[in-house]
Amino acid sequence: MDPALWSGLPREIVDIIIYQRIMLFGDFRLAIQLAIEPAKIQLLRTLVLSKRWDSKKIDELELSWLIRYNLQGHNGWTLSRALAMGRLAIVEHLFYVYAYPRSYPFNDNAEIDVAAAGGQRHVVQWLHEHGGRATGDAMDLASQNGRLEVVKFLHKNRHEGCSTDAMDKAASGGHLEVVKWLHKHRQEGCTPDALDEAAGSGHLAVVQWLHRNRQEGATTEAMDYAAAWGDLAMLQWLHAHRQEGCTTSAMNMAAAGGHLAVVEWLHENRHEGCYGRGR
Secondary structure (H helix, E strand, O other), rough: OHHHHHHHOOOHHHHHHHHHHHHHOOOHHHHHHHHOOHHHHHHHHHHHHOOOHHHHHHOOOHHHHHHHHHOOHHHHHHHHHHHHHHHHHHHHHHHHHHHOOOOOOOOOOOOOHHHHHHOOOHHHHHHHHHHOOOOOOHHHHHHHHOOHHHHHHHHHHHOOOOOHHHHHHHHHOOHHHHHHHHHHHHOOOOOOOOOOHHHHHHHHHHHHHHHHOOOOOOOOOOHHHHHHHOOOOHHHHHHHHOOOOOOHHHHHHHOOOOOOOHHHHHHOOOOOOOHHHOO
């Protein structure tokens, strides 16, 4: 509803509306629009400090408001949201006004890590140029989320590197171009989790590429996971091209998930069978 419709209401009524919008409905955005008048700011400040809102619904307007009124104890949260959302102007403001990065607001998550996870390359670059901190998690998280341009920037400009989680999680997420790039430009490689999790997530193209280009192999979890999700095409490919096989968990989980075609195929083509309640 348009807040302008309430412009003629008595102040006490509007205060009640603001209170209800936050405390009952979590409608922080509308409450801010209603509280534009200076007389309402103290009420809204009190409600904001009560933490009764859904942080996922807060955008640049709300972040700007939190900064403007300097709500103590919320600046770390505000910076975290701004980094993840790519709100560079807000990040700059907090760095300059509140002397970041001397304080450490993220419970051991460095600023560049947060921005990289969100794929905010322009923010990552600004942080890099202004003393922002990073760990190996930055490239790992960017890879996990398929943020190839961020991965490239970190590789070229930072020294923290990554871990095997980078390729493992990129494979799990189906980010084949990231997997290929890491294979070509980084030395960390991956673990059998890469193929296992790609299989369990239904990313056949990634599984096929790993099979052809990497030596880490897989485990029985690849077929087990595929069976659990009812992915018959993945099962058939793994059966034809890999040697790890599966366990009784494959048929058990397929049966538990109601994947009859998978159960029938396993019965006809594999020898592991099932166990206990899956029988």
